[in-house]
Amino acid sequence: MNRIYFDHAATTQVDQAVADLMFEYMTDKFGNPSSIHGFGREAFSAVDKARQQVADLIGATPEEIYFTSGGTEGDNLAIKGIAYANKNKGKHIITTSIEHHAVLHTCQQLEQEGFEVTYLPVNDEAVVDIEVLRQAITPGTILISIMYANNEVGSIQPIEDIVRLGHEYGIDVHTDAVQVAGNYPINVTDCPVDALTLSGHKFYGPKGIGAIYVRKGTRILAIQQGGGQEKNLRAGTENVPGIVGLGLAAEVAQREMVDRVEQISNLRDQLIRGIMKSIPDTKINGHASNRLPGNVNFSFIGVEGESLLLNLDMKGIAASSGSACSSGSLSPSHVLLAMGLPHEVAHGSLRITLGRHNTEQEVNYLLEVLPPIIERLRSMSAWDGQSYSKKQEDYCSNCQLK
Amino acid sequence: MYTEKVMDHFMNPRNVGEIVQADGIGEVGNAKCGDIMRIYLKVDNDIITDIKFKTFGCGAAIATSSMVTDLAKGKSVKEAEQITNKMVAEALGGLPPIKMHCSNLAADALREAINDYQSKKESEQDE
Numbered sequence: 001m002n003r004i005y006f007d008h009a010a011t012t013q014v015d016q017a018v019a020d021l022m023f024e025y026m027t028d029k030f031g032n033p034s035s036i037h038g039f040g041r042e043a044f045s046a047v048d049k050a051r052q053q054v055a056d057l058i059g060a061t062p063e064e065i066y067f068t069s070g071g072t073e074g075d076n077l078a079i080k081g082i083a084y085a086n087k088n089k090g091k092h093i094i095t096t097s098i099e100h101h102a103v104l105h106t107c108q109q110l111e112q113e114g115f116e117v118t119y120l121p122v123n124d125e126a127v128v129d130i131e132v133l134r135q136a137i138t139p140g141t142i143l144i145s146i147m148y149a150n151n152e153v154g155s156i157q158p159i160e161d162i163v164r165l166g167h168e169y170g171i172d173v174h175t176d177a178v179q180v181a182g183n184y185p186i187n188v189t190d191c192p193v194d195a196l197t198l199s200g201h202k203f204y205g206p207k208g209i210g211a212i213y214v215r216k217g218t219r220i221l222a223i224q225q226g227g228g229q230e231k232n233l234r235a236g237t238e239n240v241p242g243i244v245g246l247g248l249a250a251e252v253a254q255r256e257m258v259d260r261v262e263q264i265s266n267l268r269d270q271l272i273r274g275i276m277k278s279i280p281d282t283k284i285n286g287h288a289s290n291r292l293p294g295n296v297n298f299s300f301i302g303v304e305g306e307s308l309l310l311n312l313d314m315k316g317i318a319a320s321s322g323s324a325c326s327s328g329s330l331s332p333s334h335v336l337l338a339m340g341l342p343h344e345v346a347h348g349s350l351r352i353t354l355g356r357h358n359t360e361q362e363v364n365y366l367l368e369v370l371p372p373i374i375e376r377l378r379s380m381s382a383w384d385g386q387s388y389s390k391k392q393e394d395y396c397s398n399c400q401l402k
Numbered sequence: 403m404y405t406e407k408v409m410d411h412f413m414n415p416r417n418v419g420e421i422v423q424a425d426g427i428g429e430v431g432n433a434k435c436g437d438i439m440r441i442y443l444k445v446d447n448d449i450i451t452d453i454k455f456k457t458f459g460c461g462a463a464i465a466t467s468s469m470v471t472d473l474a475k476g477k478s479v480k481e482a483e484q485i486t487n488k489m490v491a492e493a494l495g496g497l498p499p500i501k502m503h504c505s506n507l508a509a510d511a512l513r514e515a516i517n518d519y520q521s522k523k524e525s526e527q528d529e
């Protein structure tokens with residue numbers, strides 16, 4: 001059976017040229033960039049080149065790029081680093097309720113350490129309201145961290161407005177651009193955030209490597225101690241194979257950006273239209289149009305997400321869901337709940353994230369197999385989408401989800 | 403993560419559907435938690451002659467519903483009452499620990515249906 005990969009927000013396949021280049025820097029060119037000899041210099045200049053490639057992808061200068069072990073470390077470093085560096089100015093941070101756990105759990109940790117965090121609500125399309133943000137600002141606010149686009153429902157935030165507002169009050173703005181960088185154009189000159197996180201494996205680079213952009217002059221402290229790598233901001237011998245891979249992936253992404261965005265968003269719109277037309281009682285999750293090129297997210301009333309994923313997997317299709325049972329946690333996606341979806345509708349969500357290798361045939365195949373799967377699951381479902389609304393406030397008696 | 407047996411009961415569930423004039427109906431769970439199970443019984447001379455289920459839920463929820471109906475079919479009400487969630491899980495070759503919530507509903511739904519049958523029978527005898 002042909003396998004179809006529709007889960008590009010989870011991770012992507014490493015580009016062949018990227019993998020080849022990484023191999024070279026694990027074998028022949030294995031030097032430590034800090035070494036003075038030829039092996040070291042070879043590695044050093046490769047890291048230098050990658051820094052330029054990553055900077056070019058987002059319109060930054062290479063001096064503003066710091067390599068990390070991925071998106072999670074990048075979010076930790078940017079948020080904690082800026083918070084610690086500014087704690088004498090204030091201890092208030094503003095973020096949103098739909099961030100990735102790399103941001104949410106970092107903020108929760110800072111709360112333990114005495115910082116105060118506001119988690120902004122979002123509207124039913126998972127977008128932050130600028131006025132709500134303005135009202136949350138206090139004299140002690142030192143950082144606003146709002147994701148560029150959401151990983152589950154794809155909604156793109158009004159980051160330019162957010163930055164303008166933050167700067168009006170002299171507050172640094174960080175954005176988690178992990179889903180955006182390499183997949184959708186970003187430019188830190190047009191949208192002058194103070195810090196930004198990106199991750200290699202979301203755009204055909206390797207896992208375990210990423211970078212943060214930190215605008216020149218932004219106050220930030222290291223959160224781990226060791227050697228003086230990355231200008232003392234991120235100690236540890238550089239992951240040279242990962243860094244060169246990230247660099248090349250960034251260059252390829254930039255070169256192919258316009259074509260990829262067009263091709264992928266066309267497939268996305270075809271898929272959205274196809275599902276709306278062929279399956280009744282569905283709800284699209286996220287912003288209708290202002291969403292990541294590859295993101296499609298639906299809830300199918302009366303259907304539970306994990307059952308749906310297993311059925312699709314039997315047809316060779318890999319997708320994802322925000323249901324409790326598919327996430328391995330006990331509660332459905334915090335993003336869908338923050339958008340105001342009832343739990344039972346959140347349990348029935350399906351996320352399809354398209355990538356550059358997906359074809360129209362694959363989309364058509366999904367449109368062919370999905371309606372009968374939904375119909376079959378609904379025909380055996382004990383929930384018709386209606387009768388439970390009266391009980392919505394209660395959990396079942398033997399439920400552990402409270 | 404699921405055994406072959408679980409996947410078989412999930413993809414080819416036994417006894418799916420409703421019984422129109424059921425002698426007992428049991429329902430557990432709640433859509434909010436992501437699982438609801440409803441079991442319908444037909445009882446003749448204290449023997450479960452027919453049993454059907456409808457489930458909103460994950461793979462484990464559907465597979466356990468299917469298995470519990472298979473185990474109960476043809477048994478006396480007394481025997482069926484003895485079926486536990488543990489027996490259902492064992493018959494399926496085990497279930498992942500993370501699935502405890504969804505896996506622990508099927509035998510409860512069966513017992514609810516049996517309770518419903520018995521209370522209907524008692525109220526008939528009272529008349």
Ligand SMILES: Cc1ncc(COP(=O)(O)O)c(C=O)c1O
Nearest residue numbers: 070071072100102151178179199
């Ligand atoms: C929005 C967002 N932030 C952060 C991360 C974490 O990135 P990484 O997997 O590189 O640690 C992810 C990916 O899972 C993500 O989607």
Ligand SMILES: [Zn+2]
Nearest residue numbers: 325460463504
């Ligand atoms: Zn479940």
